[in-house]
Every structure is written in structure tokens, then in C-alpha cells.
Amino acid sequence: MELSRHWRLQDQRYRLVGEVCDTCGVKIFPPRDICPECSKPAQELYTFSGRGEVYSFSTVYNAPAGYEEYAPYTVALVKLEEGPVLTAQLTDLGDQEPEIGMPVEMVTRKLRTEGDQGMIVYGYKFRPALAAAV
Amino acid sequence: MRDVLIAGIGQVPVGEHWETSLRHLGAKAILGAMEDAGVDRLDGLYVGNMLSGPLSQQEHLGALLADFVGQRGIEALKVEAACGSGAAALRVGYAMIVSGLAEIVGVVGVEKMTEPRGRETTAALAMAADGDYEADHGVTFVALNALLMNRYMMEHEVSHADFAGFAVVAHANGVNNPNAMFRRPITAEQFVRSGVVASPIGLLDASPIGDGAAAVILASRDVVRALGGSRPPVRIAASAFSTDALAIHDRSDLLFLEAAARSSQKAYEQAGIRPDDLDLFELHDAFSIMAALSLEACGFAPRGGGVRLAQDGAIALDGRLPISTMGGLKARGHPVGATGLYQVVEIVQQLRGDAGHNQLPNPFWGMAQNIGGSGASVITHILQAPE
Amino acid sequence: MSDAHPATRPISGGRSVKSGRSTLFESESLLLRPHFPVGIVGYGAYVPRYRLPAREVARIWTGGKGGVPLGEKSVPGLDEDVATMSIEAARNALLRARIAPDLIRAVWVGSESHPYAVKPTSTIVAEAIGAVPNIQAADWEFACKAGTEAMQAAIGFVGAGMARYVLSIGMDTAQGRPGDALEYTAAAGGAAFLIGPADESLATITASYSFVTDTPDFWRREGEMYPSHGDRFTGEPAYFRHITSAAKTLMEALETVPADYAWAVFHQPNVKFPQRVARMLGFRSEQTEPGLLVGEIGNVYAGSSIIGLTSVLDMAQPGDRVLLVSYGSGAGSDAFDLLVTDKIEERRDLALLTRDYISRRTEIDYATYARFRRKLRM
Numbered sequence A: 001m002e003l004s005r006h007w008r009l010q011d012q013r014y015r016l017v018g019e020v021c022d023t024c025g026v027k028i029f030p031p032r033d034i035c036p037e038c039s040k041p042a043q044e045l046y047t048f049s050g051r052g053e054v055y056s057f058s059t060v061y062n063a064p065a066g067y068e069e070y071a072p073y074t075v076a077l078v079k080l081e082e083g084p085v086l087t088a089q090l091t092d093l094g095d096q097e098p099e100i101g102m103p104v105e106m107v108t109r110k111l112r113t114e115g116d117q118g119m120i121v122y123g124y125k126f127r128p129a130l131a132a133a134v
Numbered sequence B: 001m002r003d004v005l006i007a008g009i010g011q012v013p014v015g016e017h018w019e020t021s022l023r024h025l026g027a028k029a030i031l032g033a034m035e036d037a038g039v040d041r042l043d044g045l046y047v048g049n050m051l052s053g054p055l056s057q058q059e060h061l062g063a064l065l066a067d068f069v070g071q072r073g074i075e076a077l078k079v080e081a082a083c084g085s086g087a088a089a090l091r092v093g094y095a096m097i098v099s100g101l102a103e104i105v106g107v108v109g110v111e112k113m114t115e116p117r118g119r120e121t122t123a124a125l126a127m128a129a130d131g132d133y134e135a136d137h138g139v140t141f142v143a144l145n146a147l148l149m150n151r152y153m154m155e156h157e158v159s160h161a162d163f164a165g166f167a168v169v170a171h172a173n174g175v176n177n178p179n180a181m182f183r184r185p186i187t188a189e190q191f192v193r194s195g196v197v198a199s200p201i202g203l204l205d206a207s208p209i210g211d212g213a214a215a216v217i218l219a220s221r222d223v224v225r226a227l228g229g230s231r232p233p234v235r236i237a238a239s240a241f242s243t244d245a246l247a248i249h250d251r252s253d254l255l256f257l258e259a260a261a262r263s264s265q266k267a268y269e270q271a272g273i274r275p276d277d278l279d280l281f282e283l284h285d286a287f288s289i290m291a292a293l294s295l296e297a298c299g300f301a302p303r304g305g306g307v308r309l310a311q312d313g314a315i316a317l318d319g320r321l322p323i324s325t326m327g328g329l330k331a332r333g334h335p336v337g338a339t340g341l342y343q344v345v346e347i348v349q350q351l352r353g354d355a356g357h358n359q360l361p362n363p364f365w366g367m368a369q370n371i372g373g374s375g376a377s378v379i380t381h382i383l384q385a386p387e
Numbered sequence C: 001m002s003d004a005h006p007a008t009r010p011i012s013g014g015r016s017v018k019s020g021r022s023t024l025f026e027s028e029s030l031l032l033r034p035h036f037p038v039g040i041v042g043y044g045a046y047v048p049r050y051r052l053p054a055r056e057v058a059r060i061w062t063g064g065k066g067g068v069p070l071g072e073k074s075v076p077g078l079d080e081d082v083a084t085m086s087i088e089a090a091r092n093a094l095l096r097a098r099i100a101p102d103l104i105r106a107v108w109v110g111s112e113s114h115p116y117a118v119k120p121t122s123t124i125v126a127e128a129i130g131a132v133p134n135i136q137a138a139d140w141e142f143a144c145k146a147g148t149e150a151m152q153a154a155i156g157f158v159g160a161g162m163a164r165y166v167l168s169i170g171m172d173t174a175q176g177r178p179g180d181a182l183e184y185t186a187a188a189g190g191a192a193f194l195i196g197p198a199d200e201s202l203a204t205i206t207a208s209y210s211f212v213t214d215t216p217d218f219w220r221r222e223g224e225m226y227p228s229h230g231d232r233f234t235g236e237p238a239y240f241r242h243i244t245s246a247a248k249t250l251m252e253a254l255e256t257v258p259a260d261y262a263w264a265v266f267h268q269p270n271v272k273f274p275q276r277v278a279r280m281l282g283f284r285s286e287q288t289e290p291g292l293l294v295g296e297i298g299n300v301y302a303g304s305s306i307i308g309l310t311s312v313l314d315m316a317q318p319g320d321r322v323l324l325v326s327y328g329s330g331a332g333s334d335a336f337d338l339l340v341t342d343k344i345e346e347r348r349d350l351a352l353l354t355r356d357y358i359s360r361r362t363e364i365d366y367a368t369y370a371r372f373r374r375k376l377r378m
Helices: A003-008 A010-015 B022-037 B052-056 B061-068 B085-098 B118-128 B141-156 B160-174 B188-193 B221-227 B258-271 B288-297 B328-332 B336-352 C024-030 C054-061 C082-097 C121-129 C146-159 C231-254 C272-281 C285-291 C301-313 C344-350 C354-359 C366-372
Strands: A017-021 A043-047 A051-060 A073-080 A085-090 A103-113 A120-128 B005-011 B044-048 B075-079 B104-111 B196-198 B212-219 B234-243 B280-282 B365-372 B377-384 C038-046 C050-053 C072-075 C104-110 C136-140 C165-173 C188-197 C203-215 C263-266 C321-325 C330-340
Touching: A003 A010, A010 A017, A010 A103, A010 A120, A010 C121, A051 A085, A051 B141, A051 B196, A073 B141, A085 A103, A103 C082, A120 C082, B005 B022, B005 B221, B005 B336, B022 B061, B022 B104, B022 B212, B044 B061, B044 B085, B044 B336, B052 B118, B061 B075, B061 B104, B075 B085, B085 B104, B085 B212, B085 B234, B085 B336, B085 B365, B085 B377, B104 B336, B118 B141, B141 B160, B141 B196, B141 B288, B160 B188, B160 B288, B160 B328, B212 B221, B212 B336, B234 B258, B234 B336, B258 B288, B258 B365, B258 B377, B280 B336, B288 B365, B328 B336, B336 B365, B336 B377, C024 C231, C038 C082, C038 C146, C038 C301, C038 C354, C050 C054, C050 C366, C054 C366, C072 C188, C082 C104, C082 C121, C082 C165, C082 C188, C082 C344, C104 C121, C104 C146, C121 C136, C121 C165, C136 C146, C146 C165, C146 C188, C146 C203, C146 C301, C146 C330, C165 C301, C188 C301, C203 C231, C231 C272, C231 C321, C231 C330, C263 C272, C263 C285, C263 C301, C272 C285, C285 C301, C301 C321, C301 C354
Parallel strands: A085 A120, B044 B075, B044 B104, B280 B365, C104 C136, C104 C165, C263 C321
Antiparallel strands: A017 A043, A051 A073, A051 A103, A073 A085, A103 A120, B005 B212, B005 B234, B104 B212, B234 B377, B365 B377, C038 C188, C038 C203, C050 C072, C165 C188, C203 C330, C321 C330
16 A cells, blocks of 8 residues: 555645646646646646546446446546546446536545555546536 | 567467466577577577566566576566567667677567456556556556547547457457467457447457567577578568657547657668558557557558558458458457567568468568557567568 | 433523523523624535435335335445545535635534544545645534534634634435434435634524533444434434424523524434424424425435535525524534525525535435445455
8 A cells, every 4th residue: 555655646636736837838737847748847836627528438347456346437538628638537427428528527536445444545536517406 | 780680489379377487488488489599598688578576476587587598697687668568678689789789689578467366467457557647546458448449439430340350350360370369260240249348448359468478589690690590580670669648648649649650650761661561560459449540650541540441351461451460469369568579479470481371472571569558658660571 | 300301300500491491691601602703604515416215225124115204315426435525515615605725724524424433534625625734623523413513613713713714514424224214314415614704604603502411312332334223212302302402592592582583404314303393492394494305315414404504505595594403312402593694695606506416316226225335245
């Protein structure tokens, strides 16, 4: 169990803290040392809104060790409204079929647990955007 | 630059080798290649392997295998680039000969995948992806390819069934390869009906993982001449390596394998040929979507056109660009770190005229492309038949 | 005196609760009233998506012949727990409060289903909403009133001038033993309240009052998966005695009567109890109807009374007076008197309403419920 690795990622996992490039203005997730667009260093932190849309998705039936209890589950490439694409699970689908282009929003959920005795890893997932009912 | 020749090849059948350990699999392939080349001494040994640590609790494969093939004392090391580890090791061996640092070296790709239970192997394979931002989210290696395939099907308006040709051709070719894991043909209908692993990828889209090892002996022309062996040497006419973003969500264009395009382009330039000069292409058909994307990136089809090649017979043994001529990853099997060496060994068989029932008529140029991850490391080699 | 029923025995300085007689001075001194005026600056509800109809439980355990205490209950998804649910309710509260999370000085989560036995839920919530590190954080436990307990503590913290904002949450993923009466009702959900200065509040909190005794009507021993309860002992001496005592004392002290309140919310373990206790106290069903959610979502324990309050705030008008009374087994009741301000109009729609979550509904069968609640041995 890598306690410090998961702990170190909390800003990204809990709040989608990425960066905006000082030089070219591109939004980056996750943070890096060098902008992938213009290769310049030193970025400003930037918190993403958590709104986006499904760019692609796949429902996983053969789960790897550590994720068996959640199978089948759906993973997706989510294009955030600020630009970057990230990989995350879709959750709260209920009977809803996921589709490319579907608006989604970030929620914080359990990603996995290290057995009954280990730590619980929390992080971002995305669910169909909840519009107010009225 | 001086020529690098393949003086010998060796391989073990891909499968479930319950009674053979990692070291003995590797040793069999190396010793087979040394015997084929007629040599008993190497200057160096380069081992392509991805998962010996997590699956067999064994690293430090260079020294281990050097010792177990009777070469204690030589330079030996492991090279890792996920599923591209085999070809990455070949590139290191190639660099040793071409630079003059060595005269004769062995390169082996070896993977022992049946050691732990399946789910642990699945989890270990996901290490090829971005651990913090892909694998931790429950994304399997299959799922990454499924994300590519789903988007491809949507953008190019093709169906899952349109990909059947890749698996059908690979299985047809695997029937006659004694080293293939699956030696039975399949139909397009079976492809469509196979169980879903990660939608839309079905069981017959995905290459089977297994235990395996394949090896080559590389040497300079002077050494090959001195050996005076009976095997006609095949020349490595090009060796090129290119990388892309590790996580697929970071790619600038999800449906174009930039690294495959760059690596193949460099290889064509080195060999001084054009794509249509090639007589065969051992591509990285770990999944049918990877076959389609590779064909597009390497210049054989426009974007969205890769899948069409699976439908019009172009990729069969008698087509204009035979691929997976000995079964490919799909039917020969995909022992991940060994795959790149199987591809090269099979092209040598074709170029020597030793491919048995699957022999192509007088092939001269063959290309092998080995992909690590979902396109983050792409290694392309072009081989030229003996003159 | 010695042979009197516990419920009629005089308490608090010889004052008989049953008779309700006491001087104004006495009852006013019992009030929990802050030094500085405080209120609710932001609020947020959360209910998971899945619903288990009570008839599904009846199908498995009574062949479908037994009666059911409510329509259906909410069930958390496989990836939800009190921490994740609290985070969403807290984010809704922050959206309505429109304050920076680093202005919060305490994050308190009340629950009887904290994901860890040792390791606070509150730190996870505080980290997720960006409130760390200049905060106080703690988990609260008092059966179904752990949420209102956290609110009272927040009122104290803010009302004493120690902090400008405190986040109080009551949230549960309640456990019911398979086949037990509680399995029909034990549900998941809750609410978060950001307590702050009265002049920033969408509802001010006039005062609160707590009524607590040692009454063993319901408990869960350390290390046990499911709670135990005293069947009918949970009624008169427990739920009804504590709620009526708390409500009456609060109203006496404030010199209010049921007709002064636009809305009233009582802890809702099933449909009948809150309706009956409302009648006992003299409230009409129209006053309790907007906050009565148990028939649709079940008993969400530490979140039960307070999610009734979020539902009321979702529709209340400026000037409306609201009575909130929780009940926690073991046992105690916290009663609150609130006054809705005109800020409610501009804040209400800044986040999802309680009803938005209730309408988002996917029905599941008992087998799926058994899997979701990890009742299958793997």
C-alpha cells in the first residue's frame, strides 16, 4: 500500500487542481514541470470546474486485482470544459447508457480500498450532469 | 554505419509453460539462436522483458540469463519499454554492433505471464499506462484500447464487426505456425459473438497473453563471414524508436499513433524504401484497433481507412500487404516483452524462405513494429532478405 | 415518587416534564443561546441514486405478506460512503454560502457509519472542499442526532466569536440487520450546514435546547456490523418522550406556540412516528409535510431530521419560522428555532435542491441491494 503516493495526489484527486501555462495560457491536468504545448517551465495552479463531456468510454467486465468488487464499471475519457482530457470512471449511471458527448460533472468517490483493513482511496469520478428537476 | 546482420534465430512456442521457469524459457530461445548461428560465445546479451519483477519476483535478468546460457562474465542487461521491450532490446543490441562496441551479441525477449492469477497479471499489465492517472482509476490495458476503439467507431462510422478481418486473418495464419498459441481458424461470426472484455472489445479482438521467449544473434558482417555458417544472414536495414505521451488522454490526437508514424517514417528513410516496397508487415495487433491504427500511422491507409484493409483481403498472405503472417499477436500469442523478438524471428523465417506453409513468394523487405503501452513507445525495424 | 414511571419522574430541578409546568425564568435558563447571533449561511443535501422498495424487503423476509413502514429507502452506490456523501453536501452548502472554503474554522461530521473506526471523516471532507489546514476537525456520534449535535457545537463556536464559519454535517449509510424491522428503513443521505453570522444567514437560529437521558433503546456494540434495538421500547420512553420534552421546553422558553411556526421537522425513523409526535405537540400535517421525506428515502439516521430541514428551506419564504427537533437513541433530542431571512431567495437555487436528489432514482432489487451493502461474503 503506497500511503504517501495516494496522499501526495490529493489536490488532483479531490479538487482537480491542475495548472495554467504562464506563457501560452493552455490549461493543464495534471500539473507538470514543463508545459506540454510550449515547453516552458513554471506554471500557475488552476482548479478545474469539474464539468465536461464524455469523449470515449468503455465498460470493464474483467477487472484487475483491487477493483473486482466494482465490476462491471465504466471508464471514460472526459474532456473538461477548460480543454484537457482525463481518464476517470463514470458513476451513478443507474440504468442510463453512457454515450459519447454526454455532459458529466466531477464527484468525489471511493476509487478502491486496500482490503478490509487497508486505507480507502478517494478520488474523482464523473456522473451524468445533474440538472435541477424544476 | 556498418551493417548489422541477424546470424541466428530461436524461439519457444507461445503458451502456458507450467513446467518451465522464466530463466529456462529465455535460455531455450537464446541457445536455439546460438545454435542456429553456429556460435558459442557472445560479447553481450540484451533481455527484453516487462513484468519479471511483479509476476515472477525476479529482476536482474541480464546477469541471470547470461549465466544460464554459459556466458557468465559478459555484458548483460534488461531493457524495458512495456509491450515494446523486445524490440527495444533489439535496438540496444543493434546499437552495440552498429557502433562497433561489440561484434556479436544476443538479444532475447522473454515473458512468463502464467505465474500469478489472471487478475494480478491484468493489474500488472496496467503498469504500462500512467499509474497515477490511468491505472488507479481502474483502467485496464484492454480498457485503454477499448477507449480508442469506441471513439474510432464513432468518428469513422464503422462497426465492431468491421474489425473481424484482422482476427480472422491472424488465426488463419496461426494454423500453420508450430510456435503459435492458437492454431485454429475462426470466423467473422465467432468474432462478433465473442464475449465482451471491455466494451466494445471482445475476446477475439484481444491477443492472448502467454509464456514465451524468442531470440536473435546479431553480428557484424566480418564476424558472420568468419562464422561461415549455412544460414543466409538477414540484414537490419532500419531501426527506429519514437515516443508519445504515456497517457492516452494526453495525446494531441487520440486516433493517430504519432510515435508509430514518426518511427516508421524514420525507418523508411534509413532503409531507403517507401511503404509500398514492403513485402510483409509484422504489426502490433495486440488488439484489432491497434492493427487499424498502425496501418494508418505507417502510411498504408488514410485516417479511418485502416479498418477497410481488414475487409478487402489486402492483409492476407496473398494480399498486397500481408500482415501477421505467422499468426501475429492475435494467434501466435502476446508474451508482452517477448513479442518484439517473435515478430523479427518470423520475418527472418519469411526472408530466409523458411516459413513453411505460410511462405510468401520471395519477400525482400519486411517490417516489424512493436508498440509499448497504447502507442507511447513504438519501435520499428526493417529487415532485408539475404542477397 | 420511587414507583413512578421513568417518563413521569420529575427532572431538571424538580420540574415535571409531563405537566409541562415551569416558570419562564427556569426554562429560559435551559436554552442554548449564543452570545453573538448566528444562522445558516449555506446548506446542502445529498441522497444517493439507488432505491430499495420496502416491498422488496417484504418479498424476501415475509413472503410479501407483511406490512411495510414506508415506500422505499435510498441505498448508496458501491463507491459511496459517509465521506463522499458529506463532501457533496458540503460542496452544495458552500455553493449557497458563496464563501471561500479557507474561511471555515471547523469541519464536523456527525454519523454512525463513519468509514473508519479510527481516522476522522471530517479531515477527508475538509481536504476535499479545500478547508485545510487552518481548521478544527472532528467526528461526532450520537445515533441519529449526531448531525444536530454538530450544529449546536457550531452555533457555540460561531456564537462565542471563536470562528466566523463552521461546517456541520449529519450523514449516514445506515445498517439494518437482514430481516430486521430496521432493514426496511435504514437508508443513506444527509445534509450539511454552514453556520455563520446571523446577518449573512438565509435562516437565523434563535436558540436551541437539548434534552438528554440514558435510555437504552438502540445501540451497536464496538465491532458489530448491525445495531440492536428494543422494539416497542424505542417508542414512548425514547422517541416520543425526548422529542416532546425538547420541543415543549424550547417553545415555552421562547413563548411560542405551534401556530407560530410555518414549518416543523421532527426526526423521521418511519412515517408514523413524526406524524404522531407532531399531533401530540399540536402541529397540523401541512406544517410537517414539506420536511417529511422518510416515505421516499427512508431513515437516513444522523441526516434524518436535517435533510427535512433542507427540504423546508428549499421552499420556505422569508419570515417563515421553523421548528427542528432531532432524536438520537441512547437518548436525546436537540430542538432548534429558526427564522428564514430574505437571503433565502437568492441562495436557494445556487445548488441542487433536496428534491433534485430524490427525483434522481434508480430502483434496485434485494439481490443488488445485498451486493451494494456488502452483505455477500466474498
